[in-house]
Each structure stands twice: as structure tokens, then as C-alpha cells.
Amino acid sequence: MPSRRPESRYKTPCAGCYRDTSLDITCSRSLLLPLGCRIGAHIYPAVSAVHTTSAQPEILSSNSYIMMSNTAAPSPITVSRTLAPRRRELVLLAVLLLPHLFLVSAAAARQCFWPGQAPEDSGCLSWRVMVEANNARGWRTVPDQCVAYVRGYMTRGQYLRDLAGVMEQASAYVDQADADGLDAWVFDIDDTCLSNLLYYEGKQFGAYDPLAFKAWASKEACPGIPPVLGLFAALLDKGFKVFLLSGRDEEALGPCTAANLEAEGFSGYERLIMRSPEHRGQSSSVFKSAMRKQLVEEGYRIRGNVGDQWSDLQGDCVGDRVFKIPNPMYFVP
Numbered sequence: 001m002p003s004r005r006p007e008s009r010y011k012t013p014c015a016g017c018y019r020d021t022s023l024d025i026t027c028s029r030s031l032l033l034p035l036g037c038r039i040g041a042h043i044y045p046a047v048s049a050v051h052t053t054s055a056q057p058e059i060l061s062s063n064s065y066i067m068m069s070n071t072a073a074p075s076p077i078t079v080s081r082t083l084a085p086r087r088r089e090l091v092l093l094a095v096l097l098l099p100h101l102f103l104v105s106a107a108a109a110r111q112c113f114w115p116g117q118a119p120e121d122s123g124c125l126s127w128r129v130m131v132e133a134n135n136a137r138g139w140r141t142v143p144d145q146c147v148a149y150v151r152g153y154m155t156r157g158q159y160l161r162d163l164a165g166v167m168e169q170a171s172a173y174v175d176q177a178d179a180d181g182l183d184a185w186v187f188d189i190d191d192t193c194l195s196n197l198l199y200y201e202g203k204q205f206g207a208y209d210p211l212a213f214k215a216w217a218s219k220e221a222c223p224g225i226p227p228v229l230g231l232f233a234a235l236l237d238k239g240f241k242v243f244l245l246s247g248r249d250e251e252a253l254g255p256c257t258a259a260n261l262e263a264e265g266f267s268g269y270e271r272l273i274m275r276s277p278e279h280r281g282q283s284s285s286v287f288k289s290a291m292r293k294q295l296v297e298e299g300y301r302i303r304g305n306v307g308d309q310w311s312d313l314q315g316d317c318v319g320d321r322v323f324k325i326p327n328p329m330y331f332v333p
């Protein structure tokens with residue numbers, strides 16, 4: 001018996017689902033990804049044909065449409081013939097749009113793995129990582145857009161957390177080492193033992209100013225860096241010889257540097273080595289390499305080397321292990 005389908009009850013398909021005005025039917029199907037059709041409180045897959053002989057619908061067979069009738073249900077074959085052209089249209093549409101769907105999916109995946117920068121970032125985290133990894137070299141000042149970022153990094157806890165991590169690694173290395181009187185460690189001074197954060201913050205992390213820095217260092221007011229002092233003390237306890245090696249000018253800043261170190265707890269070291277007149281004009285890397293080489297020639301074995309600049313940690317006789325303290329404030333060649 002042929003089915004009766006009052007036109008008023010079968011409206012334009014909603015992306016594959018007929019909407020029946022007499023029953024509570026809505027289509028929740030997207031264009032290419034069928035989600036299903038809601039009939040009353042029930043969700044039916046959009047790939048199933050549904051008919052009702054009462055108020056309660058039921059799934060009949062696999063089909064892209066939902067068929068509704070209160071009188072008689074059409075056979076699945078009739079449904080397929082009736083809807084075949086529509087199915088061809090949908091298949092054609094899917095073929096045309098499938099490449100675009102892949103592009104959208106790929107873009108979404110890229111967003112997931114490569115999230116955009118936070119609005120407040122301005123690439124400063126990437127810049128700091130480049131600095132610490134020694135990929136960014138020769139820079140004279142913190143980039144303008146990163147001054148606030150560097151100030152925040154240095155003063156709001158992350159610097160101290162990173163520094164603590166470095167010291168933990170160094171301490172673990174020290175714990176498994178023995179010293180026999182010739183085993184030595186080398187420490188840089190500026191922003192390794194003593195902090196110049198107050199000075200550089202006051203200068204807005206600008207370019208190196210030798211006269212202003214000399215005035216600052218002469219005050220003997222550089223705060224000690226406690227986690228480094230802890231490692232320093234542990235090394236002395238284990239019998240290591242500790243050498244403090246600084247590019248500061250010995251004639252101009254020797255006494256005040258020694259006094260500042262003493263006041264901040266750095267005492268008991270083997271020798272304070274600073275830049276003597278014959279080494280003026282040399283890069284830090286060249287000067288410190290020469291000083292370390294001299295220690296090795298004296299018979300010391302440099303087991304560890306701590307500094308805030310890569311120029312402290314590269315060159316000749318750098319030691320068995322080096323430990324880089326973070327410093328995004330300035331670069332010393």
C-alpha cells in the first residue's frame with residue numbers, strides 16, 4: 001500500500017533530515033559530518049531511516065534520511081529510489097569539500113601544537129631561551145619590548161626558581177665527587193656570586209656603561225646570591241679549592257670587590273683573580289681562558305665552573321662540568 005505523505009508534513013530536508021512539522025523533529029546534522037536527528041527526546045543517527053506508526057519513531061534501515069508517517073511507512077526500497085538523486089548530490093558535495101575539510105583540520109592541528117603567542121609575550125620568552133642557549137650573541141641591550149618581561153623574570157620568582165634548579169644540578173654533582181687538595185672549582189663574580197640586578201634595573205637594562213658600573217661596584221653594595229653561596233660553602237666543606245675569577249679591573253675594583261664578597265659571606269676561597277693591566281682590552285673569554293690555563297699549569301684540576309655568561313664557560317680549561325646561571329640582562333663576549 002503506497003504511503004501517504006501530506007506535503008505540509010514533509011518540508012525541505014535539513015541537511016539530510018526531513019522536518020516534520022507535526023512532531024518535534026529537528027536536525028542536528030552538520031553538512032559533512034552527520035551527527036543525527038532529534039525526534040522528541042531521542043537522537044537518531046542521520047544514516048538511519050526512521051519512520052513512525054505512532055508518536056514513537058524507530059530506526060528502519062541504513063539511509064541518509066528520516067522518513068516520518070503516522071499512517072504507513074514507505075518501504076526502504078521506495079525510500080532509496082526517492083532519495084537516490086539527493087544522495088548523489090551529497091556525495092558530490094562531499095568530494096568537492098573534502099580537501100577543504102582536511103585543510104581546516106590541519107590548521108586546527110597546527111594551532112594545537114603551535115599555539116599563538118600570548119598577547120603580553122611579544123616573543124620575549126623565545127628571546128630569553130635563545131640568550132640562555134647561547135644562540136643569541138653580541139646583543140647590547142635587552143630589546144625594548146622585553147624590558148618589562150626581563151624585569152618580571154628577574155624579580156617575580158622565575159629567575160630564582162631557574163637558579164635553584166641549576167644549583168641543584170651542581171650540588172648533585174658535588175655530592176658524588178671527592179677532593180684531594182688539587183680539585184678546584186671556578187666561580188665568576190658578577191651575577192654569579194654577587195647580584196647587579198638593582199644596578200641594571202635602574203639602567204632599564206640598557207647598554208653597558210663602564211663608569212656607571214664602576215661607581216655601582218665601588219659602593220660594595222652588591223647583594224650576595226644565596227643559592228650560589230650555598231654551593232660555595234658546600235665545596236669548601238668537601239675540601240675543594242675555590243677560585244673566584246672576574247673580569248673586573250683589579251686596580252680600580254680589587255679592594256671593594258673583596259670587601260663586598262666578604263660582607264656577603266664569600267670567604268675562605270683560595271684566590272681572587274681579577275683583570276690585571278696586561279689583560280685590559282681582552283675579551284672575557286680570552287682573559288678567563290688564560291687564567292684557568294694558569295691554574296691547570298699549577299696542578300689544579302678544575303672539576304666545576306660556574307658563571308652567568310657563556311664567556312665564563314667556554315675557551316680553554318673550562319673544567320669537567322660547567323653550570324650556566326641564567327642572566328637575560330646583558331651579554332659579555
Ligand SMILES: [Mg+2]
Pocket residue numbers: 188189190191192307308309
Ligand atoms: Mg658574570
